[in-house]
Amino acid sequence: MSLWAAQVWLGLSIAVIGISMHRTGPAFRRHSFGAPVALLGLAVMLFRVEEPPQPESGVVAAVMGAAMWLLPALAGSALVLIGAPLYWRTRPAPLLTGWALIVVAWFQYYSTLSLALLDALRWVSALLGVILALAVFMLCVRAAERMTPREPETEGLSEKERKYVESILRRHLEVADEP
Amino acid sequence: MNPEFESVILAFAGSAALTSLFVILAMIGTLNPYHRPGIPVLGASTVILASTYLFARSAGIAADSAALRLTMSEGVLALIDILPLVFLVSTFLLLQASLRKRPEDPLLALLDSE
Numbered sequence: 001m002s003l004w005a006a007q008v009w010l011g012l013s014i015a016v017i018g019i020s021m022h023r024t025g026p027a028f029r030r031h032s033f034g035a036p037v038a039l040l041g042l043a044v045m046l047f048r049v050e051e052p053p054q055p056e057s058g059v060v061a062a063v064m065g066a067a068m069w070l071l072p073a074l075a076g077s078a079l080v081l082i083g084a085p086l087y088w089r090t091r092p093a094p095l096l097t098g099w100a101l102i103v104v105a106w107f108q109y110y111s112t113l114s115l116a117l118l119d120a121l122r123w124v125s126a127l128l129g130v131i132l133a134l135a136v137f138m139l140c141v142r143a144a145e146r147m148t149p150r151e152p153e154t155e156g157l158s159e160k161e162r163k164y165v166e167s168i169l170r171r172h173l174e175v176a177d178e179p
Numbered sequence: 180m181n182p183e184f185e186s187v188i189l190a191f192a193g194s195a196a197l198t199s200l201f202v203i204l205a206m207i208g209t210l211n212p213y214h215r216p217g218i219p220v221l222g223a224s225t226v227i228l229a230s231t232y233l234f235a236r237s238a239g240i241a242a243d244s245a246a247l248r249l250t251m252s253e254g255v256l257a258l259i260d261i262l263p264l265v266f267l268v269s270t271f272l273l274l275q276a277s278l279r280k281r282p283e284d285p286l287l288a289l290l291d292s293e
Contacts, residue, residue, distance in 0.1 A: 020208030055252035126257035129194030140222035
């Protein structure tokens with residue numbers, strides 16, 4: 001495998017690790033390294049000195065092609081999540097901007113869409129592949145958990161611990177109208 | 180083998196292999212002292228190897244590192260193909276989230292009642 005082919009897979013791997021890191025932690029404070037690591041991975045994957053060989057050059061071209069609708073889709077979804085009344089009160093500006101970007105993303109995707117029966121079959125097949133891989137993973141996690149020895153039941157919270165938990169809840173729920 | 184059928188098999192093998200690779204990478208990204216990743220990594224690796232073997236058999240090539248690269252590449256293309264379906268579902272969920280009314284938090288009421 002050439003250096004440039006390895007760079008594509010290394011970048012993809014770093015990006016997925018970064019996205020996974022970002023998913024850890026509570027919703028109001030994600031892992032601080034997640035987003036930078038994911039962006040570093042994308043940069044390693046997409047910016048290179050030489051054209052990678054096949055099949056990696058096809059992968060990079062497909063990712064760049066999908067980015068035309070994927071970027072507005074991701075940015076729009078993030079803005080809608082910020083603007084929607086999920087964690088804070090409704091914020092019309094990010095909400096409307098987000099929906100505008102989502103419409104742009106759908107328009108971009110629709111303008112490049114050319115659907116054939118074989119494509120639909122490939123979609124179903126790819127979905128089945130994803131489901132199979134996730135099912136195997138879930139079965140393995142279940143097996144690993146069953147093999148883990150059970151720990152004794154945890155004791156209830158002390159008065160000091162109760163007050164601490166209460167203070168955390170109040171901090172994050174009562175003053176939750178600002179990010 | 181019929182080229183259309185072969186394309187469908189390749190998409191299946193590629194997406195299964197790439198999803199399993201993502202599972203392994205996600206476990207690396209979220210590693211913590213309470214993790215027991217041994218069996219899940221073994222299962223995901225088995226899916227990757229089996230998918231690569233299936234891919235190589237379908238494409239009529241040797242099941243080596245080049246077949247692994249081709250399988251993963253096919254997986255990227257297959258997953259990009261189904262991303263619009265994911266976006267369709269997420270658009271519907273975002274629409275629901277945008278139209279909902281923010282509920283009163285039951286935890287705060289519980290704290291106030293004590």
